[in-house]
Amino acid sequence: MALPTTLPTGAVATRPWRLGVNARRAVLSAHIASAGAWLGVDVAMAVVIGTVLTTDDPGTRASSLQVLELITVWPLLACGLTCLATGVVLGLGSKWGLLRYRWVTVKLGLNLLLTALVPVALRPEVTRLADEARRWAAGEAVTYDLSNLVYPPIVSPALLLVAITLSVVKPWGRTYTPRGTGGRTTGRTTGQGARKRIEA
Numbered sequence: 001m002a003l004p005t006t007l008p009t010g011a012v013a014t015r016p017w018r019l020g021v022n023a024r025r026a027v028l029s030a031h032i033a034s035a036g037a038w039l040g041v042d043v044a045m046a047v048v049i050g051t052v053l054t055t056d057d058p059g060t061r062a063s064s065l066q067v068l069e070l071i072t073v074w075p076l077l078a079c080g081l082t083c084l085a086t087g088v089v090l091g092l093g094s095k096w097g098l099l100r101y102r103w104v105t106v107k108l109g110l111n112l113l114l115t116a117l118v119p120v121a122l123r124p125e126v127t128r129l130a131d132e133a134r135r136w137a138a139g140e141a142v143t144y145d146l147s148n149l150v151y152p153p154i155v156s157p158a159l160l161l162v163a164i165t166l167s168v169v170k171p172w173g174r175t176y177t178p179r180g181t182g183g184r185t186t187g188r189t190t191g192q193g194a195r196k197r198i199e200a
Contacts, residue, residue: 019093027093031086038079039160045072046153053146061144062133069130072152073123080115087111102172110163114156122152 019027048071052064087108091098099105125148136142 017093019089024090024093027086027089031083031090034079034082034086035160035164038076038083039157039164041071041075041079042153042157042160045076046157049149049153052149058136062136065126065129065133065144069126072126073118076122076156077115077118080111080118084111084115099175101170102175103166103170105175107163107166110159114159117156125149 045068048064048068052061052068055061055064088098090096091104091108096104098108129144129146129149132142132144
């Protein structure tokens, strides 16, 4: 006996919003570019901080601290926000979602964490040291506390590389199992089963 294939009266078939092919390519390109720029700024930051920590020349240290203020805070914030925005659009506009898969959720959390650390932790420290460098250049006696500069060039690139690896490997599967699937069926197999029931 064939089952009716039409929807009940008043029912509306809905499809989740998805990015078009060209739109997805554009957003994905922006996402990859912002992540690459983010990593590049991290490398530049590591070079400058390394110079600050290792040089014996007070003038070089003061100049490097002022350069550090210019190349870190706003460039990192711009890269982080762009990466976050494009990642959210890609998640909502594709099958991956934002909280549907564990790797996406972890990557989103890392992006939020690293972006938030820029104005909360990095900016006050870099601004303080740059102000002290300007005071030294004006002839004041200054004693630098550089202990907190060790962490940014280690933590930020490491977590960013973890996020990039997650994008490539896509581990762990779903954060939850759709009701009635028992964690074993996919959308494709469910659709095939529905067609078989209709044709029966």
